[in-house]
Amino acid sequence: MAQTLIAVVGAGVAEAEGMAQAEVVGQLIASQGWVLICGGLGGVMAAACRGGKLAGGQTIGILPGPDPNAANPWVDIAIATGLGEARNTIIAQAAAGLIAVGGEFGTLSEIAFALKLGKPVIGLGTWQLYRQNKLDRTIQVAQDAEMAVALLKALV
Amino acid sequence: MAQTLIAVVGAGVAEAEGMAQAEVVGQLIASQGWVLICGGLGGVMAAACRGGKLAGGQTIGILPGPDPNAANPWVDIAIATGLGEARNTIIAQAAAGLIAVGGEFGTLSEIAFALKLGKPVIGLGTWQLYRQNKLDRTIQVAQDAEMAVALLKALV
Amino acid sequence: MAQTLIAVVGAGVAEAEGMAQAEVVGQLIASQGWVLICGGLGGVMAAACRGGKLAGGQTIGILPGPDPNAANPWVDIAIATGLGEARNTIIAQAAAGLIAVGGEFGTLSEIAFALKLGKPVIGLGTWQLYRQNKLDRTIQVAQDAEMAVALLKALV
Amino acid sequence: MAQTLIAVVGAGVAEAEGMAQAEVVGQLIASQGWVLICGGLGGVMAAACRGGKLAGGQTIGILPGPDPNAANPWVDIAIATGLGEARNTIIAQAAAGLIAVGGEFGTLSEIAFALKLGKPVIGLGTWQLYRQNKLDRTIQVAQDAEMAVALLKALV
Numbered sequence: 001m002a003q004t005l006i007a008v009v010g011a012g013v014a015e016a017e018g019m020a021q022a023e024v025v026g027q028l029i030a031s032q033g034w035v036l037i038c039g040g041l042g043g044v045m046a047a048a049c050r051g052g053k054l055a056g057g058q059t060i061g062i063l064p065g066p067d068p069n070a071a072n073p074w075v076d077i078a079i080a081t082g083l084g085e086a087r088n089t090i091i092a093q094a095a096a097g098l099i100a101v102g103g104e105f106g107t108l109s110e111i112a113f114a115l116k117l118g119k120p121v122i123g124l125g126t127w128q129l130y131r132q133n134k135l136d137r138t139i140q141v142a143q144d145a146e147m148a149v150a151l152l153k154a155l156v
Numbered sequence: 157m158a159q160t161l162i163a164v165v166g167a168g169v170a171e172a173e174g175m176a177q178a179e180v181v182g183q184l185i186a187s188q189g190w191v192l193i194c195g196g197l198g199g200v201m202a203a204a205c206r207g208g209k210l211a212g213g214q215t216i217g218i219l220p221g222p223d224p225n226a227a228n229p230w231v232d233i234a235i236a237t238g239l240g241e242a243r244n245t246i247i248a249q250a251a252a253g254l255i256a257v258g259g260e261f262g263t264l265s266e267i268a269f270a271l272k273l274g275k276p277v278i279g280l281g282t283w284q285l286y287r288q289n290k291l292d293r294t295i296q297v298a299q300d301a302e303m304a305v306a307l308l309k310a311l312v
Numbered sequence: 313m314a315q316t317l318i319a320v321v322g323a324g325v326a327e328a329e330g331m332a333q334a335e336v337v338g339q340l341i342a343s344q345g346w347v348l349i350c351g352g353l354g355g356v357m358a359a360a361c362r363g364g365k366l367a368g369g370q371t372i373g374i375l376p377g378p379d380p381n382a383a384n385p386w387v388d389i390a391i392a393t394g395l396g397e398a399r400n401t402i403i404a405q406a407a408a409g410l411i412a413v414g415g416e417f418g419t420l421s422e423i424a425f426a427l428k429l430g431k432p433v434i435g436l437g438t439w440q441l442y443r444q445n446k447l448d449r450t451i452q453v454a455q456d457a458e459m460a461v462a463l464l465k466a467l468v
Numbered sequence: 469m470a471q472t473l474i475a476v477v478g479a480g481v482a483e484a485e486g487m488a489q490a491e492v493v494g495q496l497i498a499s500q501g502w503v504l505i506c507g508g509l510g511g512v513m514a515a516a517c518r519g520g521k522l523a524g525g526q527t528i529g530i531l532p533g534p535d536p537n538a539a540n541p542w543v544d545i546a547i548a549t550g551l552g553e554a555r556n557t558i559i560a561q562a563a564a565g566l567i568a569v570g571g572e573f574g575t576l577s578e579i580a581f582a583l584k585l586g587k588p589v590i591g592l593g594t595w596q597l598y599r600q601n602k603l604d605r606t607i608q609v610a611q612d613a614e615m616a617v618a619l620l621k622a623l624v
Contacts, residue, residue, distance in 0.1 A: 158390035
């Protein structure tokens with residue numbers, strides 16, 4: 001049976017705290033025996049992949065451009081799509097669940113697609129979504145990397 | 157020169173107030189000489205297209221499935237993509253700007269893509285985005301359809 | 313009901329004969345009341361659009377890049393997808409049938425997708441496909457633009 | 469550095485000879501230390517993956533639908549895209565080179581995209597492409613699986 005893919009989504013440029021969290025998330029994903037899937041570039045994506053490799057796991061990068069060498073050095077399998085930002089939809093579709101660490105508008109698009117597709121999304125310092133001034137609680141909020149992975153484990 | 161495309165995004169099933177707003181938005185888009193682009197299905201999409209046709213405008217539906225006949229009756233040009241929800245990225249990319257009326261997670265994905273691409277987004281009773289408990293003000297908030305189109309007109 | 317879209321596919325750089333054929337094809341498509349859809353760029357695409365406009369028809373360009381202004385001057389509705397060459401699949405999916413005029417490998421991809429999807433494809437000096445040294449006759453061969461449109465008319 | 473991905477493309481339903489060839493191709497790809505990428509379904513795709521796993525290699529399936537469990541049992545990493553037939557463009561883009569074994573119109577679309585992108589394509593009993601009654605020799609023709617992999621090895 002094919003392996004369980006878990007996405008880590010977050011900004012290509014991130015601050016130290018988010019980077020540290022993403023690295024631990026990557027380690028814990030690998031420890032679960034899950035394969036880490038992400039956008040394959042820098043920032044949170046690179047930190048998560050580095051964590052995954054440190055813990056002996058496997059990492060996949062779904063790249064926007066045509067060149068697999070654009071992947072960060074901790075990506076094992078670089079899938080160059082040439083689809084631009086639309087590659088975000090593939091990450092959300094392919095993953096059994098997502099952990100969002102911080103993030104900008106690209107991350108928000110991955111969260112939104114995952115929610116649309118009914119995938120579990122765990123947030124770690126990421127977007128909060130309100131409708132009519134009321135918080136939408138579909139994103140489950142974690143306080144740290146351990147809690148994020150524990151919450152996701154209960155859902156996939 | 158190719159015509160200016162303006163997207164109306166919103167849920168496929170919507171309440172009366174959102175439907176009424178979307179219809180007026182569609183009329184006003186047509187009155188500006190813009191072409192209305194949307195996801196081509198029901199709810200807010202259908203209401204906006206109906207408004208556009210009432211005002212003598214032109215409407216385009218970018219459909220998720222393979223069948224152009226899935227478009228609502230007020231779509232002039234039905235583009236069946238077969239790409240599923242990934243068709244949302246095309247709507248955001250093709251439009252010069254977006255007006256979001258209410259909406260669910262699919263609408264949020266269109267908003268997020270548009271923001272990622274630097275397109276102006278006007279919100280009419282739609283998602284409010286917070287980061288670190290602070291409102292992100294990139295979506296410009298309108299109180300009614302007239303204000304939504306006026307805000308967008310200043311930006312495209 | 314949404315209008316019937318007919319695709320003209322062919323190379324972005326083409327010789328005089330192909331250009332002349334494509335222009336007549338575009339005129340005849342408009343005369344049928346069909347909407348012309350194509351890749352929106354130069355060569356055969358531009359010639360077909362020019363023909364369509366001369367005959368009072370409507371033209372759509374599905375562009376690979378993010379900028380609608382990359383469309384040729386005879387495109388009415390420029391849909392910038394940002395999907396790169398993958399936009400060829402949308403042209404094949406959205407059209408009720410295709411007319412291929414000459415063409416390179418990109419054209420071949422559009423033909424192949426259309427055949428995969430069971431759409432009628434008419435060839436005008438385009439690729440001939442052999443399997444096991446046997447000609448595959450799914451592409452219907454036309455001798456001129458009039459015959460191409462007549463063959464297609466019987467099938468859509 | 470990310471690993472080298474080599475695509476095997478061919479029909480989802482294939483005859484015994486193509487299946488046997490695909491299995492050997494899969495084995496030889498694994499023996500080269502390459503990662504096998506394919507459409508993830510049955511027929512030639514399944515045979516190639518089975519060969520790859522027998523030789524201790526790694527296999528990736530880029531699936532058209534939303535469900536990773538649609539992958540054949542020899543796929544290690546199942547990437548469910550939800551993009552339908554447009555997923556063929558990702559296979560062509562992501563691979564450093566392709567080996568086409570037999571195949572129908574879907575395979576032809578993968579070949580065409582790969583040729584458009586300038587990727588090496590090796591044919592094993594697959595489509596022959598003619599223009600103006602002249603064979604296009606961009607597809608390199610192999611007589612057996614060993615020759616296919618040897619030809620590709622010289623090009624990637």
